[in-house]
Amino acid sequence: MKQMKTLVLAIALMLGMNGIAQAQDSKIAHIATQELLEQMPAFKSAQAEMQKIQSSYEAEMQNMGQELQKTMERYSREAETKTDEENLQRQQEVETTRNKIVEYRQTAMQDMQKKESDLLKPVYEKARTAIQKVARDKGYNYVLDSTTGTGLLLADGYDLMDDVKKSLGI
Secondary structure, eight states: OHHHHHHHHHHHHHHHHHHHHHHHHOOEEEEOHHHHHHHOHHHHHHHHHHHHHHHHHHHHHHHHHHHHHHHHHHHHHHGGGSOHHHHHHHHHHHHHHHHHHHHHHHHHHHHHHHHHHHHHHHHHHHHHHHHHHHHHHHTOSEEEEOOTTSSOOOSSOEEOHHHHHHHHTO
């Protein structure tokens, strides 16, 4: 039994040492992925497309709001000449219009999020593939994201940015 414990302990130590040796052989590089994305033409065109879509939705919501405001002002001016029943009906109409505007805003936000995802997914994939290819070509086992705010602090290490930009033709 004592020999079995010694054998298990010896195997565990050997495996541990093997893991340490492999970790020392690992090569690590870094890249600021957000900076890379911002320099990619496809990312810039996707951002421009999203700006157009956002402007379109904002203009439509502004028009809807202006129409509602005009209707409310007209109803307010005419309130004294209408019956209580008509005023109540108009008040319900205004509330229904407000709800439609809120629904439109929510739908627009969801549509924009989906559109942004659809536009940017291929860009992210292209960047990821290029980073992976360059890292493999250079013999790096790991690539860390050094984008500001990711919690990664760097002292030294190889920056893949120039190589990846060259690979992407940027």
